[in-house]
Amino acid sequence: MGLVDKLKELEEELARTQKNKATEFHIGVLKSKIAKIKKELSSPKKAGKRSTGFLIKKAGDATVALVGLPSTGKSTLLNALTGARSKTAEYAFTTLNCIPGTLDYKGAKIQILDLPGIVEGAKDGVGRGKEVIAAAKAADLILLVLDVFQPFFRDKLVKELYNSGIRLDSSPPQISLEKRKTGGIQITSMVKEQGITDKLIIAILKEYSIFNAHIILHQKITEDELIDFLDKTAVYIPSITVINKIDLKEPPADINFDYIAISAQNNVGLDLLKEKIFQKLNLIRIYTRSKFREEDDIPLMIRKGQTVADVCKKIHKDLYANFKYALVWGKSVKFPAQKVGLEHVLEDGDVIQIIKK
Ligand SMILES: Nc1nc2c(ncn2[C@@H]2O[C@H](COP(=O)(O)OP(=O)(O)OP(=O)(O)O)[C@@H](O)[C@H]2O)c(=O)[nH]1
Ligand SMILES: [Mg+2]
Known part of the structure; x- marks a missing residue:
């Protein structure tokens, strides 16, 4: 057999x-x-x-994948959040490929991926289910996009993702x-x-x-x-659930999960959604300073919990190799210009000056 x-x-x-x-x-x-x-x-x-999957390059500081049934408004949402122009239409499976867009928010560049709709059986390759799941697996955050007519599809979506090795909102x-x-x-x-x-x-x-x-x-x-x-094949990814098209109908009162109510078409609830995306990604802003310039206005974005070593690597690998020490101003240190090493964990808004050997 x-x-x-x-x-x-x-x-x-x-x-x-x-x-x-x-x-x-x-x-x-x-x-x-x-x-x-x-x-x-x-x-x-x-x-x-082997399935080739979608050809998407990870870009920006973090990646968010839109996952949901066909016609729930994923493409409309991508366009509203990022100014991308993914085709939208009233029929199912309008999107057949992965369409990226960039959300600029509080100095972060957040890549958002619009994916084809997934239906039950996606993991077994129904629709372009396998590729959708592969793209979702590589994301830092998954947005479960439901519409107000089928909010309870969420359970099936979560189960489908679970069976494909995606564990939402849990840790190993x-x-x-x-x-x-x-x-x-x-x-x-x-x-x-x-x-x-x-x-x-x-x-x-x-x-x-x-x-x-x-x-x-x-x-x-x-x-x-x-x-x-x-x-060791499961991935652990945080999620946000949105219920779209609230301009057409009120969400049912008996919903037992957290969600953000939006109308992608009428730009309702999107400011709150952007803020939630930013928070869930746990991005923090680090400003770099050199001998020659005051700190840069454009922050470097890292994930909460990351260290001076991560900042060095993000700027240039030589910087990491030739690192001597760093001076830090801000919430993560006890006094301004404190000398720290590679393992020092940074906080939002910190300013850092890296001294090379
Ligand atoms: N009333 C209303 N209609 C919406 C809203 N968002 C999207 N739509 C409509 O719903 C239909 C489907 O929207 P799409 O954005 O194409 O949906 P999708 O999830 O990308 O669909 P697939 O690509 O087929 O998976 C379109 O006719 C949109 O105009 C909304 O907030 N309110
Ligand atoms: Mg679409």
Whole structure:
């Protein structure tokens, strides 16, 4: 039996199996077998013909992908946010390619990608689903674009992305693993409730050919999280949900998720959306200063939590190689012109002068 058939068989079995105490173990093992085959099938070597995807160059300080059903207004939104001219029309699948635009906001250049609409089954290649998902995977933020007539499609969208390895608004599971030569599997749980049984952990590790290791769980975990940790193919991306076309109808009152209500066509809610995009991307502004000039007016944008080393690399790789120390003014230091090293974490609005060897 080929891998594709095997995958289908396992997925069918998983769908058939009711989850309860008695089947928990079996489900965990099935899931790890499925994850393994998926990984094998998606590795370029094995795939035979590889999908070329869209030809998009990452540009700017961060990239945002618009994901949603056809005709929800993604292209209209791109045009409104960036002044791009992606074709819009009332029929589905107007956009067949990836159209980029740039949003200039508070000194940041944010690349926004308008993508073809995705429908259920996108991950299996329905529409240009696979390429859309590949583009979304590379983004720093995903905008889920719903329209006011189908806001509850959100669940399906999130599920479709999940099944393609995109974890929205969560962080990688806190697990560490140290492989050993002998001694079997040792499990240390740092939390009261482990989430899954030792037996299942050992069985899943076995699927990944790990027979001797010390695994430390820093949080309560599910079998999916353990598989993600071992599989290493999942990506963790923050998201914002927008409900578009509020000029036509009020969003239903029973919506149970956070969203921003907009009308892309009438420019309603877009200022708030821009601000949210900026905040979610965690971009901060750094001003550089040299011996010859006062600080530049045009800030350099980095992500919150990044360091002097990241700034150096962003300016020029030589600067990083020849770094001696830096002087920093602003929120991240105790006094002006404080001398710092490469690991120093910067804050929004800091001014930095880099001294070379
Ligand atoms: N009333 C109203 N119509 C809108 C709004 N935004 C978009 N539309 C209309 O909805 C239709 C679809 O818009 P598009 O921007 O092409 O939608 P899309 O999501 O890019 O569609 P695909 O490319 O097919 O996936 C067009 O007729 C737009 O004019 C809005 O805020 N209000
Ligand atoms: Mg479109």
